[in-house]
Amino acid sequence: MSHDLSLLGWNDLRAAELPTDTVPARVARIDRGAAEVITADGQFHVKYGARVRRASAADPVALPCVGDWVALRLLPEGRYELDEVLPRTTAFIRGGVSRDSVGGLSGDGQGQVLAANVDVVFVAEPSMHSTDFADLGRIERLVALAWESGGTPVVLVTKSDLFEDGLDELLADVRVAAPGVDVHAVSSLQGEGVALVGDYLAGSRTAVILGASGAGKSTLVNALAGGSVMETQRVRAADGRGRHTTVHRELIPLPGGGLVIDTPGIRRIGLYDIGEGVDLVFSDIEALAERCRFGDCGHSGEPGCAVLAALESGELPERRLESWRKLQREAAWMASRTDARLRKEQQNKWKVITKEMRRSGRNRP
Ligand SMILES: Nc1nc2c(ncn2[C@@H]2O[C@H](COP(=O)(O)OP(=O)(O)OP(=O)(O)O)[C@@H](O)[C@H]2O)c(=O)[nH]1
Numbered sequence: 261m262s263h264d265l266s267l268l269g270w271n272d273l274r275a276a277e278l279p280t281d282t283v284p285a286r287v288a289r290i291d292r293g294a295a296e297v298i299t300a301d302g303q304f305h306v307k308y309g310a311r312v313r314r315a316s317a318a319d320p321v322a323l324p325c326v327g328d329w330v331a332l333r334l335l336p337e338g339r340y341e342l343d344e345v346l347p348r349t350t351a352f353i354r355g356g357v358s359r360d361s362v363g364g365l366s367g368d369g370q371g372q373v374l375a376a377n378v379d380v381v382f383v384a385e386p387s388m389h390s391t392d393f394a395d396l397g398r399i400e401r402l403v404a405l406a407w408e409s410g411g412t413p414v415v416l417v418t419k420s421d422l423f424e425d426g427l428d429e430l431l432a433d434v435r436v437a438a439p440g441v442d443v444h445a446v447s448s449l450q451g452e453g454v455a456l457v458g459d460y461l462a463g464s465r466t467a468v469i470l471g472a473s474g475a476g477k478s479t480l481v482n483a484l485a486g487g488s489v490m491e492t493q494r495v496r497a498a499d500g501r502g503r504h505t506t507v508h509r510e511l512i513p514l515p516g517g518g519l520v521i522d523t524p525g526i527r528r529i530g531l532y533d534i535g536e537g538v539d540l541v542f543s544d545i546e547a548l549a550e551r552c553r554f555g556d557c558g559h560s561g562e563p564g565c566a567v568l569a570a571l572e573s574g575e576l577p578e579r580r581l582e583s584w585r586k587l588q589r590e591a592a593w594m595a596s597r598t599d600a601r602l603r604k605e606q607q608n609k610w611k612v613i614t615k616e617m618r619r620s621g622r623n624r625p
């Protein structure tokens with residue numbers, strides 16, 4: 261079967277990075293130290309070449325991951341090996357911190373890339389979660405993660421059908437929590453907003469959907485695919501296999517164009533992987549802070565504090581200020597446990613390319 265690689269997101273920018281005498285491929289899945297890749301000539305299972313093994317021994321971030329564009333080299337015996345990971349435009353990195361079985365956090369300082377070359381990051385938060393309303397703090401956290409990856413966040417308030425009165429007010433609150441980010445109401449069951457979500461994937465862009473368990477991620481992918489490509493919670497509850505079993509395909513091409521990456525790692529991300537993205541989510545508070553009289557204002561009673569003034573006047577919700585403080589503390593904690601130099605180096609490389617793409621409008625529908 262032959263594939264048109266441009267439908268998987270291949271473009272001139274990436275073609276310019278391809279070494280001579282190699283074949284381009286996109287990683288659909290990693291399976292026990294080898295990669296399942298899609299090339300123009302079909303799907304292959306390829307092992308890592310010496311170059312990849314060497315680079316990843318020094319730095320696990322260099323290991324191939326789902327979404328990567330890679331260069332394959334044909335060996336004399338007629339099979340391909342994965343010779344090189346092409347420069348990533350965006351990446352979700354788990355910064356060497358994980359929650360152990362007893363719930364404590366531990367860090368080994370080693371980063372791990374969970375997904376690469378994701379253009380659009382949908383943040384799914386239900387309008388109603390059993391008896392609770394949408395959690396604005398969770399939206400802020402996930403939007404911070406999205407910015408951090410280099411992709412463009414879009415917030416989806418899911419299950420909008422459950423919320424009749426007051427949806428507009430809720431959307432307004434969400435817009436305050438995510439300044440500069442598109443916010444849409446979606447009902448995957450009734451179809452509201454689904455086509456709009458699909459529009460973000462035009463031009464064969466790649467998306468991930470972040471959100472808590474039960475946010476409706478699988479149901480949305482199924483709605484986008486116009487069929488059942490993902491098991492949803494109900495099905496899984498019925499067969500008793502529990503959560504996180506949706507692993508058969510991790511790079512899912514949608515019939516209307518574009519791709520969605522869904523992996524267990526991406527599903528679990530968001531509990532503690534935050535960093536500099538926090539500044540972008542709280543750009544309104546950052547702007548206020550610049551107007552404080554003292555450059556090192558702690559916004560806790562100093563004279564001439566613009567942040568507290570905005571709180572007084574009601575311009576800045578108190579919940580948001582608290583959320584900012586909390587996420588900043590977490591980000592600082594994270595940073596103290598990750599190899600900062602390594603992280604920075606990787607991110608700078610992608611940020612340059614991502615900025616280029618933003619400038620040329622590639623990330624906007
Ligand atoms: N009313 C309503 N229910 C929905 C909608 N979308 C999803 N649901 C329901 O919400 C539940 C969870 O949906 P899933 O799609 O499995 O959620 P998920 O985010 O994939 O959850 P995990 O796989 O645990 O991460 C299911 O019972 C869905 O039927 C919607 O638009 N409206």
Ligand SMILES: [Zn+2]
Nearest residue numbers: 552557559565
């Ligand atoms: Zn201040």
